[in-house]
Amino acid sequence: MDSRRKLVIVIAAMLAVLVATPYSGSYVIVLVTHALIFAILAMSLDILLGYTGLPSLGQAAYLGVGAYLTAILASRFQFGLDWTFWLVVVLGILIGAATAALFGLFAVHAGGVYFLMITLALGMCVWGLAYRWNSLTGGDNGIVLPPRPAFGIDLADDVTFFYLVFGFFAVSLVMMAILARSPFGRSLVGIRENEPRMRILGYNTWLHKYVAFIIAGGFGGLAGVLWAHAHGLVSPEDVVLATSVDALLMVVLGGPGTLVGGAIGAGIVVFLREYLSTLVPWWQYVLGGVYVLTILYLPGGLMSIPERIRGSRALSRRARETRNMQTSPP
């Protein structure tokens, strides 16, 4: 699909979401807001997975540190509830990046399955601390946040908050897209394809991966700040393994290496978890089924469907032409 067409479709879809959501009923607004926040997390993971080829099972950790920071500042220090909200955003990104910088030292030199395991373990460490460090994190009670910030605009209004989150999502998408198309982004893809070759060409692959890891952590922290205000509650349940796994599924479902795929995946998974679960008791069959079917039959994710359709259309067209050539008179 040529990139101009893709761009138009993406913009159109985003406009549709932006315009239609505020009129769709109070619960839908909340769901879409959650999906957008998760989309930021999923896209951050896509940088690691889709572009650099590093499958992280611990992305929720960065969401967690960002969310807890926001919650602690808001509830204990009354900080971040007015214009200082923007400061908290910056701090959230920084703490996500800093945590990733620390974790990256342990993780980045590994690859493949070992990377999976290390990031899993690191994610569990964050969970363990959130769960047991009662004085800081409130333990399993979690932290309840005061009402959302107001600075000229009142974020307590769901529609206003939705616009804010959408703004962050759009900016994140643009920034990550620029990163992906930059020389740095291209070298990440090169590392994913063939790391030894990149090293021979003189690239410091460890440093590239490390930086990508930190960038992903920063975006994860941003998602965490928004998450805290979206839910009004931060709890160790938010940083369990299942959250990281969900993020991974979103990327794989939508299509790794496409950024937008992560957003689509986020929408689907959030819909399943928070909407379907209220309609039928057997929704976990659907969730499990989606996992299984995606892995088996859609390795490129949903974003690869148009290519496959065109691919098969091209195939059948060629078959037709061949037949015509054979049957037409000489």
Place this chain on the structure above:
Amino acid sequence: MDTNFWVIQAFNGVSYGALLFLLASGLSLIFGVMRIVNLAHGSFFLLGGYVALTVIWTTGSWLLALPVAALVVAAVGLLMERVFLRPLGFDPLRQVLLSVGFAYLFQQAALDIWGGDNLDIIPPAMLRESAVVDGFYFPMYRIFMIGMALVIGLILWLTMEKTRVGAMVRATVDDAEMARGVGIDTSRVSMFIFALGAFLAGLGGVVGGAFLGVYPGLDFAILPIAFAVVIIGGMGSLGGAAVGSLLVGLADNFGKALFPEISYFTLYAPMVLILALKPTGLFGRE
């Protein structure tokens, strides 16, 4: 802390490690041979407990439940491997996600079949007593767990070291391509190992069911601990699984008794360290 404390805690840690060995040895083998991170392993464990309950309810025999439950879980594992994992080839990410999908499916199915109650496996009366030595109480069931782990460990070791099948497995763990080169059917080996891993986990579930209970959520609760064992002990190594389970069992026990606030940290931090310093674990091979 008197002698009583140290003796009992050590005994408890060892018995907990014994249970972990049953759970983790299968996971370690699966990883060693197939490089698959099986996130459905906790589900195998839990399924073992549930199937055992059904066997006990219908036949009244706890003794029968042990092999039957383990075999049923092995069959499930076999099915999963043949029909779903095999076609993927070597792709760790997709295999992880596939196993998670199955974990969710199993969780829902278990809920539909056995309901949501906290269930309990009642072992025979003899095992519910405690052996009293010198004023120390040693619950018979914990002794049984240690015994079970020793027996299974011995059988596994003999199989791996002394039989042809074992040699094939070891070859595949060492270098799958070379193994294929000398004519070993590595896909058969994979199938066997996956089924064996599920068997061991299912057996662990029956044994653990009397000790931990059988209830929804146990599958995901026990999974990170199994991973801690495999990572610390070394993936693909039976000896590693044994040492790892012992270490984790003792560390977890003493950690909780002596440093309760950071007990989860004492479990996962060593895991991170090992992964950073020697990713293949204490006894793992590259």
Place this chain on the structure above:
Amino acid sequence: MSSTILRRLNWGLIAGIVAAGLSVSPIAGAAQELRIGFIAPLTGPFSQVGKDMVNGFQMYLDEVGGDFAGAKVKFIVEDEEAKPPVAVRKAEKLIRQDKVQLFAGGLLASTGYALAPVSTRLKTVYVVSTPAADDLTQRDASKYPYIVRTGWTSSQPSHPFGEWACQQGYKRIVAIGADFAFGHEVVGGFQKAYEGCGGRIIQKIWPPLGTIDFGPYIPTIKKDADAIFTLMAGPMSLQFPKQLASAGIRLPVLGGGTSYDEFVLPSMGDEVIGHISALQYSAALDTPKNAAFVKKYREKYGKVPSYYSEGNYTAAQMIHEVMKKTKGKWPGTEQFVKLLSSVQLETPRGPVRIDEMKNPVHNVYIRIVRKKREHGYDKDELWNSVVRTYPDVGQFWKYPKEEFLKQPVYSRDYPPCKYCE
């Protein structure tokens, strides 16, 4: 170019249809429909308890044919998986999508602390039928104007129990409780009353919520204590007494009500016979109202009702009482809260009324586990037999309200362990 415009229109159309479809909601507040949202764990380690909660409420609804003085009740149940964030999301769905006028339930204390702010934020009544988190109706009560608790506070039964324990002659007690808010508050209340009467807590052990292997904790229990006070919840309640017995500990055991509640009692073995606990309910309570309740519940659902069942049955009954006063019309959020706070009823647990902080005042029963026949059943079973009744117990017990509120909420470190060795 036109194909792109067409495509854009298509997207807009699709989005619009989807949005319209999702926003279809029931007609807001038709005067005769009462939409009640109910949040309980239906999956996960507490699903059995969740079922009891739902069944209790549902049984009352069935008794009155779903009709509350003319209002037709629409009962919508959502699964919170015993996870506070999930409970919050489900509450949002119930309020925004299903437009419920009130919601009830939630299980854990942490869930209660998470749901109460939702009721304030979205201005919806929350009937706290189960979560026992003390501060919801104590130090934080002013933050939550739209909640009314019909269940209990964690420390409510512990206060008289502490006094009772000291009067029995236990001088030195080891406390071992699940390490979360509920555990802290139950143990804390016991400690305050027990030590206030001359007893000493000599050790406090806190296994994390969800602990199933008590191996690390049991050996640390001081052997020279007079008794053990335990607070377990969920799967812990089943495992702890077994492991305690296997370890050869023969001390008398006192416990919080959830350690021996009927949700788990039928699965327990003889090791719990003689264990004593305190709660505002026991299925063995020998009143005509309760006997009828137990028999009907058991026939309908195949098991003896637990306090979770009773708590939600009573909540439904109390909501009905309010609707009787308003002749079936929803009186609006504030008025409903006022009316519910003034309800007084005879319930299966005994007489219940609501205090000025919107918490119930009711009997507390000291119960001992016995194996016998109860309520005319012809089998020997385990029951929590009532040995002492403390009538009219409020959340502050005998302590003056202002003084009580000045002290911090019960936690791991409060009351401090003065006599810990």
